[in-house]
Amino acid sequence: MAANSRLTIAVHALTWMALSERRGRQVLTSGQVAASVRTNPVVIRRSLGDLRQAGLVAVRHGAGAGWSLARPPQEITLLDVYAAVEREPLFALHHSEPNLECPVGRGIRPALGRFYGDVDRALRRELAGTSIADVLDQTLETGE
Amino acid sequence: MAANSRLTIAVHALTWMALSERRGRQVLTSGQVAASVRTNPVVIRRSLGDLRQAGLVAVRHGAGAGWSLARPPQEITLLDVYAAVEREPLFALHHSEPNLECPVGRGIRPALGRFYGDVDRALRRELAGTSIADVLDQTLETGE
DNA sequence: GCTAGCTGTAACAGATGCTGTTACAGCTAG
């Protein structure tokens, strides 16, 4: 698949917000975030909208509006971000139902569902081990 | 993303080939595999072509042609299949280069690359723990 | 109140990938 970059965009936004917060600027507009990611502000608003629904960021409307982190960066894990922005399962099952007259066609979907569930759990366990604060630290180590 | 089902198709094909082998039929045509998956034979030939390049199946041309497993089913893991059919990385980085004048834009790609690498390794470790023989056993348990 | 400035969202275009299909050349057992 042309793997989507939603997780990357969301993590980039949060990391930049965490650094700004550390520097004393609590609120960023979608345009300011977009300038770091180099994309359109609407793309950022869509991404931050997902994160807001998950309770990871807060938004303020009206004049002087903008976005801020709803939790300290060390309490936002990559799993939180993944769960907020990714809706499709990792591996899809058959698009159309297999041949149920074949024993493999009958039994393979529940079997694969179990194995895919195990893989998904391993993936999430790994994602849960890293926070936005970790990403920021690693980023600054390389970036300056 | 509309998650692709390539892994599912390939595992289904291999599982069906493993069962046929166990029943004494060593060689299957793409049409016979397609009948179990309920798709077009060309889709199966594309999938089995990937598996052949990875050395997991063998093909015979000419009259009486068809496909057979190149290794016993307990020695083909889901990781082998995943590596054979999936070319894109799990998570994509930015499509266009982020703003290099921002410390986050400068450092986030190598940082994310490392974290994504960890996740990829965890995924592969999990996939390596299951073989086609395991899938077949689980499938038959449900299917008949 | 007004207004400036930002958010939320719809709508659309272009690119890409996946599935499914048709068509056809190439190969080989018998």
Added chain:
DNA sequence: CTAGCTGTAACAGCATCTGTTACAGCTAGC
């Protein structure tokens, strides 16, 4: 020689992603 299958190109339909424009809705601060 021929029947029957593989390998592959080409195409259609569909979905998704990114990027973009446009515009209504909200509110701090004057």
